[in-house]
Amino acid sequence: MKSTALFLILFAVNALLAHPSPNTLIFLDIKADGVAAELRLPVSELGTAIRPTAPRTADELMGSFKDSLRLYLQAHITPLSMDGQKWSVEVGDMQLENVSNTQERGTLQDIIVKLWLKPPTGANSRQFILNYDVVMHQVVTHSALVSIRQDWETGVVAEHPAEVGIIAVEPRNNQIFPLVISLESKGLWGGFWSMVGLGRKHISEGTDHLLFLLVLLLAAPLLVSGKKWGNFGGTRYAFMRLLKIITAFTIGHSLTLLAGAVGWLRLPSQPIEVLIAFSILISAIHAIRPIFPNRETFVAAGFGLIHGLAFANTLSDLDLNATAMTLSILGFNIGIELQQLLVVALTVPSLILLSQQPKIYDIVRIGSATLAALAASAWIIERISGNSNFFTEGVESLFAYGRWLILALAVLAFGTYFLNKKR
Amino acid sequence: MRTPFTKPKLWSLGFCTLLIMAFTFKDAPQQTVAAPPIGPSTTQEVIDAANAFKATLSSTQITTCFLSYSLSDAQRWSNFPVGIYNNRIGIKMSELSATQLAAAKNLVKAAAGVGVEGYNEILAIMAADDYLGANGGGSSYTSGNYYIALLGTPALTGTWELYFGGHHLAFANTYKNGALVGGTPSFRSSEPYTEFSQNGSTWEPMKEERIALAAAISGLSATQKTSATLSGSYSDLTLGPQKDWQFPTTKVGLKCSNLDAAQKALVLAAIRTYVADVDSANAAAIMTKYTNDIDNTYFGFVGSGTMVTQGDYVRIDGPSVWLEYSTQGGIVIRTYTHPHTVWRDRTGDYGGTGNPSSVKNVDASVYKMETAPNPTTQQTTLRFTLPRDMSVSIAIYDMTGRMVKAVSKGKMYSGDNNITVDLSHLASGVYTYTLETENGERATKRLVKN
Structure with a gap:
């Protein structure tokens, strides 16, 4: 898992690259009782729209004209139910943000506005007609790109917003068409399944959780001999140790996922992300030389608690009601479990076979643990400094080939095993 | 998709021949009806230059550069540098050897006009991109990031297009049965708009366009200016890249039948700065058409009329001609504004390919x-x-x-x-x-x- 902050930075850059002219970006978070919207309005265009002859500046818009800006936005945003009923529009927090980007764009200033769009009582928050002409009622070349950033029922979450349409003046007839937002209702089950999918995706795309688990499993089949890792401890020994470690990790992260998601425990995400990277470093060192022999179970449970807190942040950000939250915790955890089991089922046979050939296994174990330790160190630096570095980017792109790495491991394990048998 | 190769049967060969004959005869009468206004000699020059360019390329380069004709490929141009829009077609100038580059430029020259417009303007616009690259823009700019492609087979029969463009330039010269049937969409811009030195020369691309449009505006009386003033503000073009075939159903601004002869001449002079971007024989024919249309052409503008102040905008919209010039802030050279401009034709864009007039x-x-x-x-x-x-x-x-x-x-x-x-x-x-x-x-x- 990259840190949330990194995701946001990456997303913002992507959005800019994809939509380089100063457009408005609209993000919609679909909730059960309404829609939370975030507008990112480029100051240059907004200022011109409000006063074409001498465009209003950011200082004016955020200062003495802040209240009239609220009224302006309310006058130009009118969501309607399909049956023509008006929704209410509440203009919340407004902030100025400098989008400093690169040679290609120069520097832009955006005003970020939070809105709460509320349907009349009893009306559906998933289907409405967005009448919107902010800026473009005057600046006819302006357009607004609308995305669903969060929708629990269909499993859309912040990391992967779904673009739903563009609102702009149609050159042909000089009219602005309202945008229909019409999201499929999938209900509670839909939400549950989307959370199972999200949990699976979290592990399959979360390089660091996966790396932690794999590094922890590396030494599990081996016996401790003095201060070094010794020989293969037998299939039964290996299997039981693997089972204990995985179970302990699962119990650990389930506990904090529950506590964090329902709000009993809330910690800022940056130290958690640093601790996760630290957990990989510790287990990588342990895989090279035993530093907590025969206490792997407790360590796995302890680090499980930390990883669970990171999972919890994903859910608590969704801001769900009690029923949806319960289903989410359940679904998300099941998804995480399914994906972990899949990875374990794919790698454990290879590990058990390979660990019976000490020479080859030493190379694989020490080599991959060293790489993991390096990656973990790079992550620690990245997560403390907030800047991605060359090494972490490399690890991310390497793990894009994760399934091939697992396959290569299996080919190596089975290949050498049968070659040895033949001899 | 490749299909498994099987030996063709004799009857299928015969059938194919019949089909080819049927299509040849079906096309034949059209060829005589659509007699090219300009003798095919100009077109032949472009064909010869295209073939000469092709002869310098390797087979892999030919595959990249010589494509089959399709509207979806023709539409892949932009007003953004490759760092933002990396979807252009054909082969990049930076990937050509000196001989190949010379042949490519010769081809562009054969299709483009002479004098300050056409080919010289293209060189100036490309120099502006080198200037941006050297003055803070980085490698995403530069004239090496211009692309050339041929869509369809350059010949005196059939439809094909010469595609050329980069950050602030794009044209789509479309030839049908030996005649140029469209020199549009044609996008021309420059950042900065002012004079600059680059590659050992001084340049000021788009100067003629800017001055001609400003002259057309200042030639209007006060009341004419009022009726020519468009409502709304323009921070860019309305019909820029990927906005094909979206011409407004209602024309706005001042109808040129309300202008006197001198004022009309100023509008036509401004139009000529764009039309002269195709070879002179075709440019003359297109200008005749636009001149005949002048009384039904509309002239509209917003802003200071100097065409250098941010927000300055002009639109010339006729039965055929469509011109837009929009002034926006500097992106790399932030001390000066820069324009985006486009010449389109209501029927001639892409030689008429994709015109959706019949829903x-x-x-x-x-x-x-x-x-x-x-x-x-x-x-x-x-x-x-x-x-x-x-x-x-x-x-x-x-x-x-x-x-x-x-x-x-x-x-x-x-x-x-x-x-x-x-x-x-x-x-x-x-x-x-x-x-x-x-x-x-x-x-x-x-x-x-x-």
Whole structure:
């Protein structure tokens, strides 16, 4: 898992690259009782729209004209139910943000506005007609790109917003068409399944959780001999140790996922992300030389608690009601479990076979643990400094080939095993 | 997709020959009807230059550069540097050897005009990109990031296009049966707009366009200026890249029949700064057409009229010609503004390929379109049924064909859909409720407002 902050930075850059002219970006978070919207309005265009002859500046818009800006936005945003009923529009927090980007764009200033769009009582928050002409009622070349950033029922979450349409003046007839937002209702089950999918995706795309688990499993089949890792401890020994470690990790992260998601425990995400990277470093060192022999179970449970807190942040950000939250915790955890089991089922046979050939296994174990330790160190630096570095980017792109790495491991394990048998 | 190769049977060869003959004869009469206004000698020069360029390329380069003709490829141009828009077609100038580059430039030169316009303007615009690259823009700019491609086979028969463009330049010269049938869309810009030194020379691309347009504006009387002033503000072009075939149904600004001869000449002089970007023989023919159209051409503008102040905008919209010039802030050289400008032709863009003038009208019953109540005084519910999920746009038009209400646009689900609209602001009368689908079908139903 990259840190949330990194995701946001990456997303913002992507959005800019994809939509380089100063457009408005609209993000919609679909909730059960309404829609939370975030507008990112480029100051240059907004200022011109409000006063074409001498465009209003950011200082004016955020200062003495802040209240009239609220009224302006309310006058130009009118969501309607399909049956023509008006929704209410509440203009919340407004902030100025400098989008400093690169040679290609120069520097832009955006005003970020939070809105709460509320349907009349009893009306559906998933289907409405967005009448919107902010800026473009005057600046006819302006357009607004609308995305669903969060929708629990269909499993859309912040990391992967779904673009739903563009609102702009149609050159042909000089009219602005309202945008229909019409999201499929999938209900509670839909939400549950989307959370199972999200949990699976979290592990399959979360390089660091996966790396932690794999590094922890590396030494599990081996016996401790003095201060070094010794020989293969037998299939039964290996299997039981693997089972204990995985179970302990699962119990650990389930506990904090529950506590964090329902709000009993809330910690800022940056130290958690640093601790996760630290957990990989510790287990990588342990895989090279035993530093907590025969206490792997407790360590796995302890680090499980930390990883669970990171999972919890994903859910608590969704801001769900009690029923949806319960289903989410359940679904998300099941998804995480399914994906972990899949990875374990794919790698454990290879590990058990390979660990019976000490020479080859030493190379694989020490080599991959060293790489993991390096990656973990790079992550620690990245997560403390907030800047991605060359090494972490490399690890991310390497793990894009994760399934091939697992396959290569299996080919190596089975290949050498049968070659040895033949001899 | 490749299909497994099997030995062709004799009868299939015969059948193919028949097909080819049928198409050849089918095309033959059209060739004589569409007699090129310009002798094919100009076109032959471009063909020869294209073949000479092809002869310098390796077979891999030919595969990249010589493509089959398609509108979707022709539309892949932009006003952004490659760092933002990396979807251009053909081969990059930076990937050509000195000999290949010379041959490519020779081809562009054969198709482009002479004097300060055409080829020299292209060199100036490319120099501006080198200037941006060297002055803070980075490698995403520079003249090496210009692309050349040929869509279709350069020949005196059939349809093909010479594609050339980069950050601030794009043209699409389309040839059909030996004649240039479209020199548009043609995008020309420069950052900065002022004079600059680069590659050992000084340049000022787009100077003639800017001065000619400013002169056309300052030639207007005060009252003419008022009626030529457009409503709204423009921070860019309305019909920039990927905005093909979206010409407004209603022209805005001042109709040029209200201008005196000198004022008309100023407007035509401004138009000529764009038309002269194609070879002189074709440019003369196109100018004759635009000159004949001048009384039905509209001139509109917004802003200071100098064409250097941010927000300055001009539009010239005729039966055929479409010109836009929009001034925006500097991106790399932030001390000066820079323009985006485009020349299009209402029928000639891409040689007419993709002109959607014929939307397919279908019966309202196809989409089970109903309204209730009808007649109505305030609200009415528009009903329709879709066979599958699709994008639709729904609007209400009056009997003159003017859109009076844009109802909605977006993806709708298959099955029954209802949208309630408020019509209280409309005058009493008969209207049409119109549904347009993503597959180019239009269905209408009558609606009465009491």
